[in-house]
Amino acid sequence: MAVIFSTKQKHAPGKRRCTFCTNQMGDIDYKDVKTLKFFINGFQKIKPRYYSGVCLRHQKKLSTAIKRAREMALIPFINKYRA
Amino acid sequence: MAKKIKTERKVESVIRPYELMLILSPELRETEITKKLKEITDMIEKAGGKITSEDFWGKKTLAYKIQKHLEGIYMVYNTELPSQFLTELKNYLRIEKDVLRSMIINIPGDYTYVKYDIKNMAEEKSKKPARTGTSGERRNSQKNISIKHNSPIIQPKKKEEVIEKKTEDKKEIAEEKTKEIKDEVKKEEKKEESKENKERESELDKKLDEILGGEDLKL
Incomplete structure (x- = not known):
């Protein structure tokens, strides 16, 4: 699957769509680091729903996937360069 | 007082699909890794499990230190295990010294394993071209490339180089004849x-293989 994610997608107000729903992705894999990184902050925190525009059903799946990837050291818990 | 009688509840073990991910310590040699993985697979098959697919990622840099290690050897199994065997496996992996971390998760029945090239992820970022010139120049150069594939800025540079090369070639030809x-x-x-030299190297390689090939070597 070659799905291109971008946080710079701009929709008309009131017509924001979930990127997972439009690409018809049911489950989110924790090994897929490339897509997970689009939904992570500069401080390595999970982006809230009102920034990324993900629907609630997928946000819950995304948060579990990110937490699993953190546990297996694929994604850091905190920013490395923070004091 | 009547004694309480313990009633053992019998739970039928159901075979379900699981995904097992391991991080082994980077100090292991290749023979030791295959030995360790075979121990785990044999244990699963003894308990009545089945391994449907396996994927060896190899050595990979960790996102943070685990037990003072910066690297780890990743291994992913897709298995079908009896559900009662899980606690036994988790205990075994926790006590094992060479396993830095392990995780077992449920997966749906119609799960198909997808390979992601995680090693290339770090390389892509470093390959980005270095920024040169002001922001305005960069924008203009990008526009030219997108519209015309042969950008006019690069061509004149090549011509100058060709002229220089020609003069150099004449000098080199004379020198080369004497060199030949x-x-x-x-x-x-x-x-x-x-x-x-080759004979010596081949002898040394054979000796090294004999020394390093021994499985029971301890440094």
């Missing part, structure tokens, strides 16, 4: 030396 005569003499000497 000297080289022929040198080559004959080198051939004899290289044969001796």
